[in-house]
Amino acid sequence: MKKITEIRWHGRAGQGAKTAALLLAGAALKEGKYIQGFPEYGPEREGAPMKAFTRISKSPILIHCDIVNPEAVVVLDSTLLEVANVTQGLGDEGILLVNTKSSPEEIRERLKFNKGKVFTVDATSISLKTLGRNLPNMPMLGALIKANPLIKLETLLSSVREKFEKKFSSKIAESNISAIEKAYEEVKLE
Amino acid sequence: MKEKGWKDVPLGGLILEAGSAKEYLTGSWRTFRPVLDEKKCKHCLICWIYCPDSSIIVEDGKMKGFRYDYCKGCGICSTECPFKAIEMIEEAKYKAEKEGEK
């Protein structure tokens, strides 16, 4: 079987899970990978629980279905822990990364999750500090590639710089980059 | 006229010549024929305004008769004429009278 790395993102509409899922895919493409990044969402409904997905592979990706057995799950908002089945399909080696002030042990206890590895990072505080608003998607991307080195940090940063400078400004790009770097440093493993 | 098959007609129903409607002599549809009484006509051209086709012949601002190739005999000109200068005559009767004259 051709190995595909699959990541599932849980967020609330407006928190940037789709942007993060697609940006990670785009960055992996720069490292010569085959990629997919896609959302599962309805019409614009800010705050509604939603999912997004990233696939990365060394060979062409043919399938076009939802991810059911992810290698990593990223939760952008800890209020989703009781709402969405975030650990669904996570295997023994699976990675669960949660945006929270709690420790990995506390999250494990809260979810009664006894497989894989649990990482936590306070991405909300980081984004409030660096961006001035709660946009946890970029810091969560930084934390993810520390927890699971899917791509090099430099590749991610250059992709972010490229996208945000084009779409917004270099100032916004730089503050997002410091958010990523900070989360990359601060992410906690149990 | 032999109608053409699908291989011979222009694609999509296009008509490739301009003004081809003039070949379509709709005057043959007529049951009643307008006939002008020149003595009553004041050349007000109300008939020309009302004609739904373009069957009123006008020269130098004067009503000069009808384009019978295209006049369908609807009678609007006759109805609208303020001077009752246009009479609608049965085509068959007109033809019979013409025959009698010969």
Added chain:
Amino acid sequence: METIKAMTGDEIAAETIRQINPDVMAAYPITPQTEIVQIFSEFVANGLVDTEMVRVESEHSAMSACVGAASAGARAMTATSANGLALMWEIVYIAASLRLPIVMPVVNRALSGPINIHCDHSDSMGARDSGWIQLYSENCQEIYDNLIQAVRIAEDKSVLLPVMVTFDGFIISHGTERVKILEDEQVRKFIGKYNPRYPLLDIDNPVTYGPLDLFDYYFEHKRQQVEAMKNALDVIKKIGGEYTQLSGRSYELIEEFGSPDADLVVIAAGSTAGTVKGAIEELKEEGINAKLLKIRAFRPFPQDEIKQSLRKVAVVAVMDRSASFGAVGGPIFLEVRSALLDEERRIPVVNYIYGLGGRNIGIEDIKKVFQDLIQIRKTGKVKNLVNYLGVRE
């Protein structure tokens, strides 16, 4: 030189239209097509294209403007989805009947109601008798390749029909994938300059478009459309071949994937064809030989290719992402079954309606279909001719 980019379906569709650089783009936004129009409008605003962008007040107007522009002699395009396609319905037929080579991406979305914005093929399948050529795209790369080829197919003198290039809403339109993009010059050279046959703007040779056409000639004009569709079969293959020369990617009326000698076949169109490929690869590791027959061209329907491909197989499942209410089965199923009817050997064909309104279809679902086929091969009996895959009982 090709560049490789990560792009969503809508992004690549807009980028392809930029490279095609049509004379006129008349469009109205509708989810999940919106980003095509939005991104292309930016190209227009930034002067990257020569296109006259017509901002219309509805899809009915969008297609009307395209009909007007194409009659005038312009290369005209629009894009739509579901309810938008339904609203332009009347003019969709007129575009085909007037033989105007308009190219239109259709982002497949469930046609209401109840209202739903996600993928199924009910929109374009409903338009299957409108006289448009329909090319279904599996992924972002195929959107690009199909749109470029569509311009040539539509404008071919033996065809002169509009072309819909479809792709699955959200799954492809909002999913980012790796796409290889040719240089602008390569694309423009491939599509060439448009030489309209009877442009209305040629005032030295005036023509009439759309006169009254009654029982005396209408039938003849419909017969011409039948012939043009038939001609399109060869033209799609010919242009696919030329495009392979340019891009290295091969395009036929259908695509086969898996063991050529496999006697279990699933037929699918759109993004699910890719998931079927994934299932076939997994089945291979489990020791099961299986094959996909992907429908690229649904209109014209490639009957001969399908017959040829299925001649030696044991059993066939047809996946339809739309229901044809009151019919025996889904639209692709009906065509495939009819095509196989006059084969000497009877081949069992079963139908799976799936994925309506965006219901996810995974590898396991498709493996279940193959398991059903194995059962039919073993027993020779078809339990259910039409099955509803993924619906809750």
